[in-house]
Amino acid sequence: NAGVMQNPRHLVRRRGQEARLRCSPMKGHSHVYWYRQLPEEGLKFMVYLQKENIIDESGMPKERFSAEFPKEGPSILRIQQVVRGDSAAYFCASSPSDRPGGYTFGSGTRLTVV
Amino acid sequence: DQQVKQNSPSLSVQEGRISILNCDYTNSMFDYFLWYKKYPAEGPTFLISISSIKDKNEDGRFTVFLNKSAKHLSLHIVPSQPGDSAVYFCAASEEGANSKLTFGKGITLSVRP
Numbered sequence: 487n488a489g490v491m492q493n494p495r496h497l498v499r500r501r502g503q504e505a506r507l508r509c510s511p512m513k514g515h516s517h518v519y520w521y522r523q524l525p526e527e528g529l530k531f532m533v534y535l536q537k538e539n540i541i542d543e544s545g546m547p548k549e550r551f552s553a554e555f556p557k558e559g560p561s562i563l564r565i566q567q568v569v570r571g572d573s574a575a576y577f578c579a580s581s582p583s584d585r586p587g588g589y590t591f592g593s594g595t596r597l598t599v600v
Numbered sequence: 601d602q603q604v605k606q607n608s609p610s611l612s613v614q615e616g617r618i619s620i621l622n623c624d625y626t627n628s629m630f631d632y633f634l635w636y637k638k639y640p641a642e643g644p645t646f647l648i649s650i651s652s653i654k655d656k657n658e659d660g661r662f663t664v665f666l667n668k669s670a671k672h673l674s675l676h677i678v679p680s681q682p683g684d685s686a687v688y689f690c691a692a693s694e695e696g697a698n699s700k701l702t703f704g705k706g707i708t709l710s711v712r713p
Contacts, residue, residue: 490643519700528604528689528703529644542700577643581699589701591636591643 488512490580490592491560498598499568507563507595511580518561519589520553523575535561568599603627604692606704614712619677621707623690626671630692634701635664635675638687647688648675680711 491510499505511518516537521529531545535555546553550568555561565572575596579589605624613619621635631652636644650657650664650673657664663676677684690704 492643517699521701521703526705528606528705529691529701531700531702534700544700579643589646589699591645593641593643 490515490578490590492576492578492592492595494595495593496596496598498600500600501569502567505565505568505572505597505599507565507576507578507597508560509563509578509580509592510560511578512590515580515582515590517581517583518555519579519581520561520563521577521579523577523594525574529577532563565597568597570599573597573599601626602705603630604690604702604704606690606707608707609705610708610710612710612712613680615682616679619675619680619684619709619711621675621677621688621690621709623673623675623704624671625673625692627692627694627702628671629694630702631695632693633664633666633673634691634693635662636689636691636703637684638689638706644689677709680709682711682713685709685711 518535520532523529533546533553534542550566552564575594577594579591581589603626634649635647637647638644648659648662648664650666666673687706687708689706691701
């Protein structure tokens, strides 16, 4: 029973490039959450998705960031035209329901923008 | 604005003694609270939670206490073990908020053998 799989584990991008972060939820989990952790900070909510639907994107920056969770395949967090301030650890979590506490987190993708 | 505050960045305790990790919150709409443990280069792992209708929840060596009037919760680990050394995050959820969690900045616990 594989956990939440995130890839890549580490991603280096030059300023202005695009970053694509992938998250495969646990089997049977249809709720996906993305969080970002900046250095010396706690995790900050970005977006909550169910299959083919964005439920809550109140934590997403207004520009350059987008997320999807298609009917088939992993959830994708996409960052266009990355800047140094995007350097962070991005964590995905999945849950079988929308009740709090049911999360299982992945190991994260560490994005470094150079 | 920091709605969940973990004011002590680190704590060091002797193996076998009690570890007490504190957390304060400002949003009175929070009704569910959780503690997560995180090792370097790994994702957070759920430890224990408490609903606002309770003031205590216990699971093995871990107990969480909630004082709603003070908007304060604490995690007690007894007895502490070296394997407990990690970063501990307090998190809170607001009813009807689609289980979105608000996290504190974390406390680094070191348990000395």
